[in-house]
Amino acid sequence: MLIGFDIGGTKIEVCVLDECGNTCFKTRTTTPKKYPLFLETISALVVEAEIAVNHDFTHVGIGLPGTISPATGLMKNSNCTFINGHDLLSDLSNQLNKPVYIANDANCLALSEAIDGAGEKGRLVFGAILGTGCGGGIVFNKILWEGANALGGEWGHNPLPNFSPLKDGEPRSCYCGKENCIEQFISGTGLEITYNALAQSSLNASDIIAAKRNGDATALSAYHLLIDQMARSFAALINMMDPDIIVIGGGLSNVEEIYEDIPIQIRHYIFGNELKTEFKKAEYGDSSGIRGAARLAKATN
């Protein structure tokens, strides 16, 4: 049996998968905002899970926002800011007296979907989370490719290809310090910025999609721009790494029409104009991250 954690700014979720990948235990709690209490909470949840399934886990997998700096070994770039600057891997391993594996949530989604989800039949799978932001992960032959800088899949912070103020509007600053990052456009947040600038409103992404489906002209043009921006971004990715399957998770993955519209639009941008890469919705949805975290031990390079 395998144990995985999904850690976010508001909640910590833990699950246990059996040998067939079925969930046999799951619980959640509020994320403590202080580091020592955070470590204690994780430990207590491991013990609770071990008692519940009557199994002593050999290791623990954790998916969270942020990365371990390859240079220092310390956590960085997490919106759970209280873990930044800490040696979370060593601290947790020592506290639990077990090996611990940590990856960011987009890498965990990519891994989960490549192992037994929508990307199962692909050799090279790219997983993208298009939600508040835009994360990504690369899995090759069921092995997560984190990379020399732990930046594998962080395509959301590449500049949007062919950015043009005429087409894309005002330049957008990203929290990473760069301008016009892909994340600022092809995310729920990006769609909201596009639509609300055109309509002088403050709708959220799901309201904008509902308006588009009701034939609202402004929502339709914001959606068409989003599809064009997605096509440009994914074409650049395909020209570079040419994955068999691109699995999409996050809020925008629930907009079913994108799976028809992206492949049509992408032919304008991809080298050679032909496309075999499949675009698929994450099979395990919000549970993908935690399922990937549980499998980290076998699947990290």
Ligand SMILES: [Zn+2]
């Ligand atoms: Zn950025």
